[in-house]
Structure formats: C-alpha cells, structure tokens
Amino acid sequence: MAEHHIRVLVAKPGLDGHDRGAKIVARALRDAGMEVIYTGLRQTPEQIAAAALQEDVDAVGISILSGAHNTIVPRILELLHAQGQQDVLVIVGGIIPDQDIVALKKTGVAEVFQPGASTEEIVKFIRSRVKEPA
Amino acid sequence: MPKNPGTEAETEALRKPSESEREWQEKTLAPWLQKFPERQSEFTTLSDVPVNRLYTQADLADFDYARDLADPGQFPFTRGIHKTMYRGRLWTMRQFSGFGTPEDTNRRLRYLLEQGQTGLSIAFDLPTLMGYDSDHPLAEGEVGKCGVAVSSLADMETLLAGLPLESVTTSMTINSPAAMIWATYLVAAEKQGADWKKISGTTQNDILKEYIAQKEYIFPPAPSMRLVVDTIIFGAREVPHWNPISISGYHIREAGSTAVQELAFTLRDGIEYVEWVSRSGMSVDEFAPRLSFFFNAHNDLFEEIAKYRAARKIWARVMKERFGTTNPRAWMCRFHTQTAGCSLTAQQPYNNVIRTTIQALAAVLGGTQSLHTNSLDEAWALPTEQAATLALRTQQVLAHESGVTNTVDPLGGSYFVERLTLETERAALDYFRRIDALGGMVAAIEKGFPQKEIHDAAYAYQKAVERKEKFIVGVNDFVTDDKRPIELLVIDESVARHQNEKLAKLRRERDGRRVERSLEGLANAARSDANLMPRILECVRAYATLGEMCDVLRVPGAS
Numbered sequence: 185m186a187e188h189h190i191r192v193l194v195a196k197p198g199l200d201g202h203d204r205g206a207k208i209v210a211r212a213l214r215d216a217g218m219e220v221i222y223t224g225l226r227q228t229p230e231q232i233a234a235a236a237l238q239e240d241v242d243a244v245g246i247s248i249l250s251g252a253h254n255t256i257v258p259r260i261l262e263l264l265h266a267q268g269q270q271d272v273l274v275i276v277g278g279i280i281p282d283q284d285i286v287a288l289k290k291t292g293v294a295e296v297f298q299p300g301a302s303t304e305e306i307v308k309f310i311r312s313r314v315k316e317p318a
Numbered sequence: 319m320p321k322n323p324g325t326e327a328e329t330e331a332l333r334k335p336s337e338s339e340r341e342w343q344e345k346t347l348a349p350w351l352q353k354f355p356e357r358q359s360e361f362t363t364l365s366d367v368p369v370n371r372l373y374t375q376a377d378l379a380d381f382d383y384a385r386d387l388a389d390p391g392q393f394p395f396t397r398g399i400h401k402t403m404y405r406g407r408l409w410t411m412r413q414f415s416g417f418g419t420p421e422d423t424n425r426r427l428r429y430l431l432e433q434g435q436t437g438l439s440i441a442f443d444l445p446t447l448m449g450y451d452s453d454h455p456l457a458e459g460e461v462g463k464c465g466v467a468v469s470s471l472a473d474m475e476t477l478l479a480g481l482p483l484e485s486v487t488t489s490m491t492i493n494s495p496a497a498m499i500w501a502t503y504l505v506a507a508e509k510q511g512a513d514w515k516k517i518s519g520t521t522q523n524d525i526l527k528e529y530i531a532q533k534e535y536i537f538p539p540a541p542s543m544r545l546v547v548d549t550i551i552f553g554a555r556e557v558p559h560w561n562p563i564s565i566s567g568y569h570i571r572e573a574g575s576t577a578v579q580e581l582a583f584t585l586r587d588g589i590e591y592v593e594w595v596s597r598s599g600m601s602v603d604e605f606a607p608r609l610s611f612f613f614n615a616h617n618d619l620f621e622e623i624a625k626y627r628a629a630r631k632i633w634a635r636v637m638k639e640r641f642g643t644t645n646p647r648a649w650m651c652r653f654h655t656q657t658a659g660c661s662l663t664a665q666q667p668y669n670n671v672i673r674t675t676i677q678a679l680a681a682v683l684g685g686t687q688s689l690h691t692n693s694l695d696e697a698w699a700l701p702t703e704q705a706a707t708l709a710l711r712t713q714q715v716l717a718h719e720s721g722v723t724n725t726v727d728p729l730g731g732s733y734f735v736e737r738l739t740l741e742t743e744r745a746a747l748d749y750f751r752r753i754d755a756l757g758g759m760v761a762a763i764e765k766g767f768p769q770k771e772i773h774d775a776a777y778a779y780q781k782a783v784e785r786k787e788k789f790i791v792g793v794n795d796f797v798t799d800d801k802r803p804i805e806l807l808v809i810d811e812s813v814a815r816h817q818n819e820k821l822a823k824l825r826r827e828r829d830g831r832r833v834e835r836s837l838e839g840l841a842n843a844a845r846s847d848a849n850l851m852p853r854i855l856e857c858v859r860a861y862a863t864l865g866e867m868c869d870v871l872r873v874p875g876a877s
Contacts, residue, residue, distance in 0.1 A: 198444070198459070199444035199445060199456060200464070201528070201535075202532065202533070202572075202573075203533060204572070204660075204776055208574075208776060208777055208780050211773075211777055228456070251699070251809065252459035255811075256459055279664075279697070279699075299664040300665055300790075302783075302794075303780065303784065304784060
C-alpha cells in the first residue's frame, strides 16, 4: 500500500480576510508531512463541507477571528455529520473566548486553539487523534 | 539624487573607527569580553536586522546633516513635517471605535470626546467592509461584531448624531466600498449643516494593501483603482480638507511583514496611486498634498522610530525627484499610527498596556500626526469602555507627563537611530527596485510578490517564537497558569435583529422609484468614464443601501 499522509482541510469561513494564522498553520502542517488543502477566503459552511467530502480529508481546521464562530462552526459540523463524516476530526483556531469553548465542543469540535497556540501543539494534536492507516 | 549608502559589507568596510575607539576595542573591550561574554552571539531587531554592540561617529561617516536630516519642517523632513512639532500642537488622539448598532457606537464616540479624545475614528463591521447590508445572508453572525453596522444614510445619520463635524476630524476605516461610505458621510454632514469646504477627515480607501494583506476586497484591481482615483479627484475639488486615502502599512505589518517590508510596500503603493491619478490628467501638485499614510507601531522601539523617519525622507524624495512636484505640501509624508494589534497577547492581558505604551512612545518619537493606542483586551474582543479609556489615558500621560513632547525629534543625531534610519531607507529602496522591475505594484500583486514576502516573514517569526529565539512575555516565557478572566465586550445577535428591522422599515418607506433611478444612473456612469462620486451621492440621498450600490458595481463588466 502506498504511503498515506494525514489529509487536512484548512478552512477560512465568514467574511474576514485575516489569513495570517490559517496560512501559517497550513504551512506548518505541510512541513510536518501532512497533505493540506487550503480553501481560500470567505467560504460558506456549505462550500467547506463539500470540500471536506470531495477531498476525503481526515481533519478540518477552521480559522475564525471575527466573532462569528457560534453561528458558523456548528453549521459546518451539522453539514459534515449529515454527509456521514462524523469521524472527521474538527479543530478550530482563532479568537475564541473561554466561555464559548464548551458549547463548541458539544457540537463536535475536538479542540479549540486560542491565540498564542504553537503550530507544534496543533501538529501533535492532529497526529494523536488521526490514526495513520497502515 | 543623493548617494545612498552602499551594501552592509561596503558600509562595514567603510567604517573607520577613530584611534581612540580602536584603542578602546583592543585594550578595554576585548579583555572584558573574555571575562564577561555577552548574553547572545547576535543581537537583532524584532524584524531580524542585526544590531551592533555600539554605534559611534564612525557609523555616520557618510552622513550629511543637510541631505539626510535637515531642520524640522524642511525637505526631506526626516526630523518631522512641522517646524515646532509637538511644541506647537500635539498629535491627534484618535481612538478607533465601532461596534454593534450605530446607536451603540454613537454613544462610545461621544464618551471618548468627553474623555479628551481629539479626533474620531470609525470601525465598520465585516458586512459593511464587504459591501453587504446587515440583512444579507452572508452577513449572518457578523453584524456589529468587528465594528459598527452601516447599511444606509439612515444608519450614518444615527452614528453621527450630535457630533461636531466641522470642528472634529473623522477617520473611517473603509476600503472597497469607501466611495459609498464617504458619500454617506458627506450627505449626513450636509444634512447636519456642515460645509464640505470646512469638514476634514480621512477615508482609508487603500485597496492595494487589501490585495496585499487584509484581503477585504470586493472588485478586481482595475475597477477598484478607478473608484480610488475618482474619490481622490472629487476630494481635491469638492472637499479640500479631506484626506481621500490613507495609504496603509498597518495591515501589512499585522499580516506578519518586517518593518522594512511595511515601509517599502506602503510607499510603493503610494507611488502607484500617484501614477494612476496623474494618468487621469490631474496634476500631482494638486492632489498629492492630501495623500496621507498609516503605519504600525510594533515593540522594537528604535526600529519603529527609524521606520517613520525613513518614511518621511523617502516620500519627500520620491515626490520631488520621481514626480517633479514643486508644492512642498506634496513632499510631506503625513501619517497616522496605530499600536500593533498583532503584538497583543491573550495571556496575561495586562501586559498589553506596557507593550502599547512602548509602541505609542515610538510613534511619538517618530513624529506621528495622529495616534490610536490599543486596549488591553483586544486580543480577545473589541474593547470595553474601561479598557478603551485606559488606552486613551496612555496617550495623555505621554503627551502631558513624559516630557518627550518638549523638543523636536529628540533622537536626531543619535548614532544608532541615524544609522538605522539610513539602513531602513536603503532596504526599502531595494524593494522599490524589485517592484519596479516587476512592472509596478499592481503587477507585483498579481504575481503574488508582496504576499509571499510577507508570508515568509510571518512564518519565520512564528518559528522563531516556537524555538524561543524571539520572546513573548506570558506566551513562550514567564508563563503562568493564572487564567483569571477579564471582562469582555459581548455583541450578541440582537444587533442583527435591530439592524434588520430598521432596514426593512427603510425599504418600505423610501421612494422606491427614486432609488431605482439613482441606481440606474450609477450603472450608466460605471459604463462611461465619468467620475462616479456624483452618481453615488445621488444614490445615497435617495436612501439606496450600501449593498444595492455595491451590487450595481459587482455586475461583471459594470466598471
């Protein structure tokens, strides 16, 4: 069997264009040997879910800084679940206040990375939670 | 053209320490270093520029007072654009604010004026920045979150109610739909009885840095540049004290650039705008005096000060030598500064007050015309009233207690600051040459050149932080488990409901036929070469919404 790399979709939903974090994480995951698909800016939840299915990814990383996470993130999870991708690891990074984390995790978010998180932590987390197939 | 300093190696080779300096190095310093080695083998600025142990006269062998510095208010303005600087007039304290509904933000603006703020600065929410009304499906979850929601003249009238528009200047951070929001401001001001010939303020209106860094763009580059050109020309004729553009490095730095990249890309954007406007036939001397700039203030005090000083010097030379302008006002790089949002940490948020103070000091020592100081809670949310007040107080302490305003350009003549200013200038001019070779800034953006340079710098910095080569107190050093929460401003979905109800009422009550006619007028003008501002003003007067106006121009081939 050919070598399988962890496949990650890095998604930037909402109207915000601040992509410094998303692009740094995408590059760090690539440097760590993962296959990364970056959606580009201003993707709707529907576009993100469609990309996750089409690219058959192991994980989806959602970058959001605008404060719209309580509206946008649950919708992405709903769509992923509806299309049978319950097993896809979903992580969120950006400006997410502590008090919103519990609710996001209830919808199925595996982890939230707040400002100051290191790319190494993110790489480690994905590796620990996505089983690399033999 | 004055001779620029050579490469670093050349400079080093040219450096001829004095007899006494050489003697000190050999007899005093060398044995000392044997016993007491320095903490690091290499010292660098935040942007990774090497910094020497000591700067002396030998570092300024190629320095010429008249050419490189000159007296304050004199070409090339290295020491400042005014003869007396802050002894004559302090910088404008202009706190960027906007959240929730126009009513919410109006209250905050009035509060800040009561607290001694001297200028206004309005932040708009993401739907407004992207030219969508609050009731657009893509606006869901974003209304009033990152700024105030303004979808029509009615919202702007509420936002500006009771503010003294002829005596206070207003800056608006708006780019893609800047022409529409400015028109909305102009009509609201007119309805309050303010005279366009007297009002003053700034629209950011810098689309190039959106493609480079912040990415809030609606239209492709060419039609976007047309809107910018139209506003600059309209402003020069009809609103003579307005700054129709604020050419911005702030966002370039926030995206992760170095100080030199911020400086170079911003000023090269400025050159691009001058070229585009002058192609439309207006003389550069006529519009260039109203061009203004906007820089970031990051943590490295001297690097930032050198950046501002180099900015003035480079712009003066560009305007005089590249464009042949003769109006001294066209040579002056007037700029606003904001402390670095990206330097704020979510951890130990009170540390941000100290960072902001250092950054604000850099801006003042660098001769800024106006300043925004960030609030301690802004790594998490828009600021609470208490946090915003403390940020304003930071400026007031600097202005009235620190003594740094008592003399012009206090660091002028510092061996280190002058050397760093020369090197910053040289590095920025290197970038100019590379961008000119790519065919100008629009061409360079299309090739992804500035975007890649910035991304590489941002990634290198992140890695340096993770390797602990660069330190962030409270994040990768001096970390504590103390996670006591601070009070945060929360903006909930009631803002969107309130805005949507107002919009529904507006759409019901306005003269629908007048709206349609005005939008048709705009569409027709967009297909011609006419200046779009008069048509946009007509749409605004008819209470056409921001989204409706932008939709007219979103149609492919409309402009």
